[in-house]
Amino acid sequence: MSTLKSFLRHPTGMIGLIVLLAVVLLAVTAPWLFPDDPWDMVGAPFQPPFSEGLWLGSDMLGRDVAAGIAHGARISLIIGVISTLTSLVIGVTIGATAGYFGGKVDEVMMRITELFQTIPGFILAILLVATIGPKISNIIFAIGIVSWPPLARLTRAEFMRLRGREFVQAAVCQGQRPLTVVLRRILPNAISPIIVTGSLAVASAILIESALSFMGLGDPNLMSWGFMIGAARTVIRQAWWMSVFPGLAILLTVLAINLVGEGLNDTLNPRISRKR
Amino acid sequence: MIDKTLLAIENVSISLPPGADRPFAIEDVSLTVNRNEIVCLVGESGSGKSMTAHAILRLLPDRTGVAQGSISFNGNDIAKADEPTMRKLRGGAISMIFQEPLSALNPLARVGQQIAESIITHTKPTPSKEAVDARVQELIRDVGLPDPVALARSFPFQLSGGQRQRIMIAMAMANNPALLLADEPTTALDVTTQKQILALVKKLQSERGMGVLLITHDFGVVADVADRVVVMRNGRVVEQGTVDEVLRNPKDDYTKSLIAAVPGARSLTKADRKITGEPLLDAVGLNKTFITKQGMFLPPRRTDAVQNISLGLKARETVAIVGESGSGKSTLGRLIMRLIEPDTGSVHFDGKDLLSQRGERLRQMRRKIQIVFQDPFAALDPRQKVGDAIAGGPIAYGTPSKEAMADAKRLLARVGLQESAANRYPHEFSGGQRQRICIARALALKPSVLVADEAVSALDVSVQAQVLQLLAELREEMNLAMIFITHDLRVAAEIADRIVVMRRGEIVEQGETQKIFQNPTDAYTRALLDAIPGRAMFAGPGARQAEVASA
Numbered sequence: 051m052s053t054l055k056s057f058l059r060h061p062t063g064m065i066g067l068i069v070l071l072a073v074v075l076l077a078v079t080a081p082w083l084f085p086d087d088p089w090d091m092v093g094a095p096f097q098p099p100f101s102e103g104l105w106l107g108s109d110m111l112g113r114d115v116a117a118g119i120a121h122g123a124r125i126s127l128i129i130g131v132i133s134t135l136t137s138l139v140i141g142v143t144i145g146a147t148a149g150y151f152g153g154k155v156d157e158v159m160m161r162i163t164e165l166f167q168t169i170p171g172f173i174l175a176i177l178l179v180a181t182i183g184p185k186i187s188n189i190i191f192a193i194g195i196v197s198w199p200p201l202a203r204l205t206r207a208e209f210m211r212l213r214g215r216e217f218v219q220a221a222v223c224q225g226q227r228p229l230t231v232v233l234r235r236i237l238p239n240a241i242s243p244i245i246v247t248g249s250l251a252v253a254s255a256i257l258i259e260s261a262l263s264f265m266g267l268g269d270p271n272l273m274s275w276g277f278m279i280g281a282a283r284t285v286i287r288q289a290w291w292m293s294v295f296p297g298l299a300i301l302l303t304v305l306a307i308n309l310v311g312e313g314l315n316d317t318l319n320p321r322i323s324r325k326r
Numbered sequence: 327m328i329d330k331t332l333l334a335i336e337n338v339s340i341s342l343p344p345g346a347d348r349p350f351a352i353e354d355v356s357l358t359v360n361r362n363e364i365v366c367l368v369g370e371s372g373s374g375k376s377m378t379a380h381a382i383l384r385l386l387p388d389r390t391g392v393a394q395g396s397i398s399f400n401g402n403d404i405a406k407a408d409e410p411t412m413r414k415l416r417g418g419a420i421s422m423i424f425q426e427p428l429s430a431l432n433p434l435a436r437v438g439q440q441i442a443e444s445i446i447t448h449t450k451p452t453p454s455k456e457a458v459d460a461r462v463q464e465l466i467r468d469v470g471l472p473d474p475v476a477l478a479r480s481f482p483f484q485l486s487g488g489q490r491q492r493i494m495i496a497m498a499m500a501n502n503p504a505l506l507l508a509d510e511p512t513t514a515l516d517v518t519t520q521k522q523i524l525a526l527v528k529k530l531q532s533e534r535g536m537g538v539l540l541i542t543h544d545f546g547v548v549a550d551v552a553d554r555v556v557v558m559r560n561g562r563v564v565e566q567g568t569v570d571e572v573l574r575n576p577k578d579d580y581t582k583s584l585i586a587a588v589p590g591a592r593s594l595t596k597a598d599r600k601i602t603g604e605p606l607l608d609a610v611g612l613n614k615t616f617i618t619k620q621g622m623f624l625p626p627r628r629t630d631a632v633q634n635i636s637l638g639l640k641a642r643e644t645v646a647i648v649g650e651s652g653s654g655k656s657t658l659g660r661l662i663m664r665l666i667e668p669d670t671g672s673v674h675f676d677g678k679d680l681l682s683q684r685g686e687r688l689r690q691m692r693r694k695i696q697i698v699f700q701d702p703f704a705a706l707d708p709r710q711k712v713g714d715a716i717a718g719g720p721i722a723y724g725t726p727s728k729e730a731m732a733d734a735k736r737l738l739a740r741v742g743l744q745e746s747a748a749n750r751y752p753h754e755f756s757g758g759q760r761q762r763i764c765i766a767r768a769l770a771l772k773p774s775v776l777v778a779d780e781a782v783s784a785l786d787v788s789v790q791a792q793v794l795q796l797l798a799e800l801r802e803e804m805n806l807a808m809i810f811i812t813h814d815l816r817v818a819a820e821i822a823d824r825i826v827v828m829r830r831g832e833i834v835e836q837g838e839t840q841k842i843f844q845n846p847t848d849a850y851t852r853a854l855l856d857a858i859p860g861r862a863m864f865a866g867p868g869a870r871q872a873e874v875a876s877a
Contacts, residue, residue, distance in 0.1 A: 216705040219665055220764070224719035224771065225692045238709045 056317045063313015069306035073299075077123035084117035088273040092117075099291050107291040109282060115292060119299050122275040126303065129190055130256040136194030137255075138248050141201025142237075148202070149209025150232055160206070163199050171196035175258055179267045186269045189262060193255045204247055208240035242318035249311040253304040260300050275300050332537040333359040333382065333505055338395030338405070340377055340386065351377045351390060352561040359505065362535040364528065366548045366569075368584070369558035370786040371757075375541050378558070379507045382539075383416050399505065418448045421498035425510040427490035431482040437493045438462050438478025444500045465496040470526055487651075488519035492526065499530060506531070508540045512547065516650035516813060521857040524551050543786060545588045546816075546860030549573055557581045587791040588860065590816030599823060605638035606807055607695070607775055612636070612661055612671035614654075631657040632668070633831040637809075639775065644801065644808040646822035646839075648815055648854070654831040655811045659779045662809065663697050664688070675775070693723055696768035700780035702760035706752035712738070712763050713748025719771045730770075737766040741796060758789035765796065769804065776801070777809045782817060794821055815858055819843060827851050 057063055076083075086092060091112040092104070099107040099115075106115040148159035166174075178192035212218055213236065221235045262268055263276030264283075275296040282292030335358070340351040352374035359365045369375040380386055382397055382404075397405040399420065404412065416422075424430040432440055441462045446452055453461075459478075466474035469492040482490055491511060498506055508527065512520035528551050531538050542548060548555055548569065556566040557578065565578040576582045614632040631654045639645055649655045660666045662673060664680065673680040675691060683691055699705040706715060716734035721727050735745040741762040743755075752760055761781065768776060778797065782790040798821060801808055812818050818825050819839055826836040827850065835848040846852045855861070 216699040216701060217707040217710075220697070220699065220705055220767065221707075221718065222665070223663060223692060223695075223697050224767070225689050225722045226718060227689070227722065230722070235707055235710075239707065 053317050057313055060313040060316055062309050063316070066306040066309025066311075066313060069302055070310055073123055073303050073306065074127065076120050077127050080117075080120035080124055084114065084120050086114075086117065088113060088117040088121040096285075096289055098289075099295075106295050107289070109278070109292045110285055110289070115278070115295055118273050118278050119275065119296055121273045122278065122296065123299065123303075125186070125269075125272050125274045126256045126259060126300075129186070129193065129259045130252040130307075133190045133193035133197070133255045133259075134248055134251045136190060137198035137201055137251060138244070140194065141198035142205045142244065144198070145202035145205025145207075146209050146232060146237070149206035150213055150228075150236070152210070152213075156206070159202075163202050166196070167199045172258060172261065175262060176265065176267065179262055184262075184267050184269055186272060189259060189267075189269060192262075193258050196258070197251050197255060201244065201247060201251065204243060205240065208243060209236055212236045212239055243315075246311055246315040246318060249314055250308060253307040253311070256300065256304055256307070330360045331358050332361045332400065333539070334396075334398045335378070335382070336396050336398070338378075338381060338397060339393045340374075340381055340390055341393040343389040348561065350393065350561055352381070352558075354395075355558070355561075355563050356395075357556045357563065357566060359537040359539050361504070361537055362532070363553040364531055364538040364540055364551050365554045365556060366552035367539060367541045367556050367558060368543065368545065368548055370543060370584075370788065372560075373558040374561040375558050376509055377561075379422070379509055379539060379541055382507060383420060383422060384412050385416075385422075414448070417444050417498075417503075418501050419503055420505045420507065421501070421503040422507040422509065423491070423494045423498050423511050425513050427487060427494045427514070428482060430494055431490060433482055436479050436481055437485070438466075441465055441478070441493070441497050441500055444497045448501045461500070462496075465499055466493075468499065468530070469493070469496045470522075471496075486519075487515050488523060491515060491519075491523050495523075495526065495530070499534075502534065503536065505537045505539070508538060510541055510543070513543070517815070517857040517859070518650065518853055520547075520859065524859075527551065544859055545573070545585055545787070546858065549860035557584070583788060587788040588816070589787070589790065589794070589814065590819050590858070599642065601640050601643045601823060603640055606641045606676060607637075607639040607662065607809075608674045609635065609637045609658075609662060610672050610674075612658065612673070613669045614657055614661060614666065615669055630654075630831045632661060635671075635828075635831075635833055637826065637833075639807050639809060641774065641807055642801070642805050643824065644810055644822050645824045645826060646810040646812060646818035647826045647828055648812060648818050649828035650813060650854075652830070653828040655813075655828050656779055657831075658828070659697070659777045659809060659811050663695060663777055664692075665697075690723075693719065693771040694773050695775045695777065696771055696773040697777040697779060698761070698764050698768050698781040701784055702757050702764055705764050706760055708752055710752075711748065712750055712752060712755075715752075715763065716748070716767045716770045719767065723771070734766070734770060737770055738763070740800075741766045742792075756789075758785050758793060761785060761789075761793055762796065765793075765800070769800065772804065773806070775807045775809065777811070779811045780813065781810075783812065783814065790817070797821065815854055827854065 092114050093101070093108045093112050095108060095110050095112040097104050097108040099105060101107060104114055104116070106119065108114060144159050144163065148156040175192045175196045178195060179189055182188045218231060218235050221231050259274065260276030260279070263274040264280035266280060268274050268277045278296040279293045282289065286293050336356050338355050339353045342349060342351050355378055357365065367375045367378060377386070381392055392405050395405065396403050399415070404415065431437065442458045445458055445461055462478055463474040466477055471477050471489060471492050485493065511527070512523050515523060524547065527538065527540070530536065540551065552569045554566065554568050555572040557564050557572065557580065559580050565572060565576065565581045572581060573585065576585055612632050612635045616629045616631055618627045635658060637645070647655045647658060657666065661668045668681070675695065678691070680691060713731055713734050716737060717727065717730035720730040720733060731748065735748050738747050739745050743759060743762055752763070755763065782793050785793060794817065797808070800806065810818065810821055822839050824836065825839050825842045827834050827842070827848065829850050835842065835846065835851045842851060843855065846855055
């Protein structure tokens with residue numbers, strides 16, 4: 051409760067949260083706001099913003115830019131959240147195992163992590179999506195695969211710090227089973243920095259998805275912000291609105307998530323939050 | 327002739343920010359320190375004794391400040407002096423040493439530089455490099471450290487705790503202060519080192535005619551060094567006077583209780599507890615060497631933490647393992663708990679080999695040996711309710727959770743807490759209460775051996791006395807055998823049937839408590855006994871027996 055209260059008092063965190071909630075609201079209400087398929091032609095092509103019935107204009111095939119942004123928000127958020135959850139599952143499992151057992155297990159786990167860290171993440175994501183096909187599930191999988199190493203590193207460090215703590219040793223002496231010790235004693239005490247890093251990972255997942263769609267590797271059945279920019283980049287000098295509005299949407303969403311992450315960091319980190 | 331009063335604090339109150347547990351950290355405190363005298367400020371944690379010292383140099387935390395009263399130093403009121411004046415005083419005419427010499431020194435600068443810095447800061451015009459170097463070496467020699475040239479070039483981490491504290495004192499002495507504020511300067515040190523540091527402070531004080539305000543919680547230290555004593559409680563001065571008056575004839579009840587709480591004065595162990603039979607826990611030939619890598623080109627460092635140690639513990643017996651930090655006593659405790667695996671050796675518990683047990687069989691044996699850790703703040707999970715922490719053990723062994731929780735509540739009541747404590751989180755409790763919770767947690771599994779690893783060392787003396795009393799009662803009620811690890815011979819004297827003295831991983835002497843105190847055979851044991859603060863005033867059980875015998 052006190053964490054929630056101090057977050058509500060965090061000014062930039064609150065701004066981020068409000069913007070983020072607005073994006074979520076847009077995503078949820080998209081089917082009612084824009085009942086038509088965003089791929090449908092609804093007007094003349096190349097209409098500037100504030101034309102009749104098209105307040106963000108239309109693209110080169112006469113599709114509504116506003117409808118694209120609203121429906122794109124759904125895709126961006128879904129991919130951001132689910133791929134981050136995927137990377138959390140992979141990263142926390144590997145980091146926790148390495149940190150708790152140490153020794154040889156740690157060596158092997160960390161070499162694997164380093165292997166993934168040395169490959170440029172985005173290139174690996176492109177490679178994966180190009181190989182296994184541009185479907186939404188594959189995109190989520192690819193983003194999850196490239197973004198778990200930092201989470202694994204962080205979890206490992208937290209587990210190594212907590213493993214030697216006396217309350218953990220006390221739980222071992224009490225006869226609690228290793229899995230109970232890990233899940234009930236260590237993980238809850240390590241979770242704050244993981245949540246913070248995870249929230250920031252949502253933002254980078256959205257960026258990776260946009261970049262993939264920009265390169266034409268997005269799911270062809272789903273309207274996404276990256277695809278809109280990618281399709282409009284050839285006509286940016288004639289029709290700026292086609293790429294600027296989806297770009298703004300990405301900027302605002304990523305910024306909002308980062309602000310929320312910062313706010314969480316300040317409130318969940320006892321050293322900072324106690325100073326307030 | 328100059329005025330002999332050096333520092334006079336009159337009716338000083340320090341306000342705390344709104345929302346604190348009391349409006350003032352210290353209230354209406356008056357005390358004086360004369361030239362050439364040591365005044366001890368005594369009190370428990372939270373009594374405001376450190377605040378008082380920090381107020382003199384105006385080193386108070388944010389949002390607190392001197393609300394009223396005057397602090398006069400050499401006749402000038404410094405409570406209202408401006409910041410440049412204060413800066414000149416700090417490390418100049420008034421200097422301060424702290425409890426933890428490791429965190430008070432800059433880890434990245436050589437100690438010689440750090441001493442030189444305090445000279446240069448306060449000397450105008452800046453003296454020549456040769457003059458500063460010479461002064462630094464003179465200071466290092468003055469605080470009794472060997473080879474000043476080499477020592478000045480070392481980094482803090484290369485020095486021992488005692489050496490670091492000497493360096494801190496050298497820094498404090500750099501500008502020949504008239505007043506030295508020492509905030510628990512020996513609390514973090516071993517007894518033998520404590521004795522040396524106190525002797526050093528006393529020697530420097532009488533050579534230079536300094537006034538010293540020494541903050542401590544230990545009446546033993548007071549008896550050894552103080553000329554006058556000021557006792558504080560809850561931010562107020564409850565009693566002050568000369569050391570003889572206060573110690574021999576305390577007027578205030580609180581002072582009396584503090585003096586009575588000094589360990590070693592009572593004995594909680596009856597002379598003959600009829601302990602016989604085969605050892606319940608039998609450790610033979612234990613060895614543990616820690617190897618730390620030191621980087622690519624250096625050979626790894628080997629620390630022989632425990633060397634060929636054998637220890638037997640009979641049912642219901644209490645064995646105290648006494649030694650200084652680094653003697654391997656905690657490692658030994660953890661080896662017995664199997665929190666660390668020994669390199670060689672064996673531990674038999676109740677006839678079974680403890681070290682060969684794995685998995686479920688090990689888990690089943692674990693419940694019979696429980697541990698209470700030193701730091702009650704680190705030993706409880708901050709996110710787990712107290713009741714769950716205590717009931718967690720029995721539940722892990724299959725006790726229904728309702729029954730385990732009822733047991734936990736009973737145990738909480740037994741260790742002197744309210745049953746409602748079960749639904750609260752650890753941060754709501756004080757250090758002493760937390761240690762009671764830790765004891766309840768260990769006893770919930772009805773063990774036959776309890777390892778107490780410095781279990782009372784982090785507590786205030788009066789709380790320490792209560793927790794020791796509790797442990798003494800519980801071991802009779804539950805037929806516990808105890809391994810009591812401590813650095814404090816006074817505490818060991820109160821609770822142990824047998825004392826084992828360890829040094830550098832080896833047992834140097836062991837025997838019955840009385841015997842160790844009366845006839846120590848090993849030179850190191852004798853040094854430890856001599857170093858007990860206030861030995862003259864608070865005789866241990868051995869000394870008292872000796873007096874009776876000679877009378």
